[in-house]
Amino acid sequence: MYDLIIIGGGPAGLTAGIYAKRARLNTLLVEKGALGGQIALTDVIENYPGFPSISGWGLMEKFEQHARGFDLEIKVLEVLDIEDKGKYKLVKTSEGDLETKTVIIATGAKPRYIGAPGEKEFIGKGVSYCATCDGPFFKAQDVLVVGGGDTAVKEAIYLSKLAKKVYIAHRRDQLRAEKIIQEKALSTPNIEMLWSHIIEEIKGGQGVEKAVLKNLKDNSAKEINVTGVFIFIGVNPNTDFAHVEKDKNGYIITNQSMETSIKGIFAAGDCRVTPLRQVSTAVGDGAIAAFIAEKYVEEV
Amino acid sequence: MYDLIIIGGGPAGLTAGIYAKRARLNTLLVEKGALGGQIALTDVIENYPGFPSISGWGLMEKFEQHARGFDLEIKVLEVLDIEDKGKYKLVKTSEGDLETKTVIIATGAKPRYIGAPGEKEFIGKGVSYCATCDGPFFKAQDVLVVGGGDTAVKEAIYLSKLAKKVYIAHRRDQLRAEKIIQEKALSTPNIEMLWSHIIEEIKGGQGVEKAVLKNLKDNSAKEINVTGVFIFIGVNPNTDFAHVEKDKNGYIITNQSMETSIKGIFAAGDCRVTPLRQVSTAVGDGAIAAFIAEKYVEEV
Numbered sequence: 237m238y239d240l241i242i243i244g245g246g247p248a249g250l251t252a253g254i255y256a257k258r259a260r261l262n263t264l265l266v267e268k269g270a271l272g273g274q275i276a277l278t279d280v281i282e283n284y285p286g287f288p289s290i291s292g293w294g295l296m297e298k299f300e301q302h303a304r305g306f307d308l309e310i311k312v313l314e315v316l317d318i319e320d321k322g323k324y325k326l327v328k329t330s331e332g333d334l335e336t337k338t339v340i341i342a343t344g345a346k347p348r349y350i351g352a353p354g355e356k357e358f359i360g361k362g363v364s365y366c367a368t369c370d371g372p373f374f375k376a377q378d379v380l381v382v383g384g385g386d387t388a389v390k391e392a393i394y395l396s397k398l399a400k401k402v403y404i405a406h407r408r409d410q411l412r413a414e415k416i417i418q419e420k421a422l423s424t425p426n427i428e429m430l431w432s433h434i435i436e437e438i439k440g441g442q443g444v445e446k447a448v449l450k451n452l453k454d455n456s457a458k459e460i461n462v463t464g465v466f467i468f469i470g471v472n473p474n475t476d477f478a479h480v481e482k483d484k485n486g487y488i489i490t491n492q493s494m495e496t497s498i499k500g501i502f503a504a505g506d507c508r509v510t511p512l513r514q515v516s517t518a519v520g521d522g523a524i525a526a527f528i529a530e531k532y533v534e535e536v
Numbered sequence: 537m538y539d540l541i542i543i544g545g546g547p548a549g550l551t552a553g554i555y556a557k558r559a560r561l562n563t564l565l566v567e568k569g570a571l572g573g574q575i576a577l578t579d580v581i582e583n584y585p586g587f588p589s590i591s592g593w594g595l596m597e598k599f600e601q602h603a604r605g606f607d608l609e610i611k612v613l614e615v616l617d618i619e620d621k622g623k624y625k626l627v628k629t630s631e632g633d634l635e636t637k638t639v640i641i642a643t644g645a646k647p648r649y650i651g652a653p654g655e656k657e658f659i660g661k662g663v664s665y666c667a668t669c670d671g672p673f674f675k676a677q678d679v680l681v682v683g684g685g686d687t688a689v690k691e692a693i694y695l696s697k698l699a700k701k702v703y704i705a706h707r708r709d710q711l712r713a714e715k716i717i718q719e720k721a722l723s724t725p726n727i728e729m730l731w732s733h734i735i736e737e738i739k740g741g742q743g744v745e746k747a748v749l750k751n752l753k754d755n756s757a758k759e760i761n762v763t764g765v766f767i768f769i770g771v772n773p774n775t776d777f778a779h780v781e782k783d784k785n786g787y788i789i790t791n792q793s794m795e796t797s798i799k800g801i802f803a804a805g806d807c808r809v810t811p812l813r814q815v816s817t818a819v820g821d822g823a824i825a826a827f828i829a830e831k832y833v834e835e836v
Binding site for chain 2: 251259260282283284286298302417493511514516518521522
C-alpha cells in the first residue's frame, strides 16, 4: 500500500514527488512514456525563474535529478483506471493493480489535431506536432506552422533558424502569443504571416508537398508548396482514465488545494482547469497537491 | 501611467516582473527594503525544483538577475495606500503618487511576536527572528528556538552547527515541521526538545541571559541559561495598506486567477490566502497574476 501514487512525470508530477519524499510519504511516480512531459519537447524556456535560458529537456533533467536525489521511486506504466475504495484507491495499470491512500493526477495534455484530409496520413511524413523533434529534417525547405498561440509562434521562430521559409497560418487576424514572441516572429525575415487562413487539406506523395488554405475573409483558396506542416492549435488533457469532475474540454476541476471531486484524489498542472499552463504554475500546483495529500494521509 | 505596478520584490513579485516584461507591459516593481523577501533570509532551500540545494539569498539573486535581464524597472519605496480610480489606480508612496492600470500585491509577510516580557527590550541584544542573520553571533553559546513549524526546526538545525546547544521550546507535544526536517532535528546531538513549553519571560542585563519557560502539562516553571532566543512562531501578512477583501488574519482573498475584490488589483505569494507558502507556490502565483493583469490591461 503506497501513501501516494503520482500519475505523470512532467514538472507538476516531479515537483509533487520532491515534496512528497521530503514529507516521508511512501511514494510512487508512474509515467507511461518519457519523463519531462510536454515541456521536454520545447526548444528553449526563458520564463522559469532562476533559469534565464535553458532547453525544456535540460530543465526536466534537473527536475528528475532533484526528485531522484530524494529516492523517488519511478515506474514506466500506463494507468487505465482509478477505483475509489474509500480509505484507499485501487490504481489499475498496464502492469497490474496498485493500492494507494492518495493519488495525484499530473498527466498533462496532448496536442490537438486539425482533422483536415491528409493530416493523419502524413504524420511522420511531413506532419508534426513537435518542432524540436522534427525541425532538423526540414533544413533549407519551406514549412507551414498552423496556430497563433505561444507555442505556435515560438516553434515558428525555432523553425526559421532551420528552414528556408516558415509560413504561419492563423485563423484570426492577430496572434494570441506573448508580445515579446510576436515581435520576434514578425521581425524575422523568413517568417511570413498568413492571417485569417485555415488549413483545408494536406497533399503529397511519399511525403507532404502542398497545403491547401482557405482565406476566411473572402473565402478564397490557395495552395502553398511546403514539405512540412507543424500543427500547434492547442492540447487536450490526458484525463480519460479519471472519473472525477471535469469541464467540457476534459480538464479536471479542483479547488485551490488541488482537491478533485473525489477525496484523496488530487490534480496538478496542465491537466486541471487553471488560468495558465506553464512550468512555473505546474510547480506551484505540484507542491500544493503533495502537501495536501500528506495532510490527508495523516488524517485517514 | 504604468500598465502594472508590482508591490514587493520577493519570489512572487520578481516572477510577476519576468512575465509582465515578456508580455511587454510597462512595469514598475517597488520594494521598501531589500529584494528577495523572507526567503532571502533562509539558510538553505532544497525544494525549489531545479536547484537541489541553494541559499535563499543565492536563489533570490538569480531571480533578480533573471528579471533585470528583461529590463524590469525597480524602485525602493514604501506603498502607503492604493486608491481605486476605476480605469486606473493611484498608488500613494513614500516618494509621491504613481498612476497605473493594474497592481499586483506581492508584499509577503513578517514575523509574529510572542508578546512575552523582555522580548521587545532584547531585540538585537539576543532576541532574533532570523538565524541566518544573527546565528553567527552565538558561536559556542546556548540558544533557545521557539516554535515547531518548518522554519523553526530548519533554523534550529542551522543554529546547531554554530551554537554549543540549541533548545527547541514548542507549545505542543509534537512538531508540525516536514518529517524529513523533524528527523534531522531529533537526531542532532546538540538539539534538545522542550515539549509542551511556552516562553513566559526573557531576562538579562546588557543582553539575554535567561529564558523562563512554563510546562503546559503540569504548569511548572523552569529557567534555562541562554544568550540567544530565536522566535519562529509564524508570520503576519504585510497588507495593512491594501483595502481589498482579507481573511481574519489579514491575508488577501483571491480566486484562482489571483484577482482580489477590486478589479485590476491582484495578489500573489505569501500575502494571500493559500494552502501553502513556498517559493514554488509564489512563482506559480506571480506568473498567473502577471498573465491575468496583462489580459486586464488589454481589455480596459
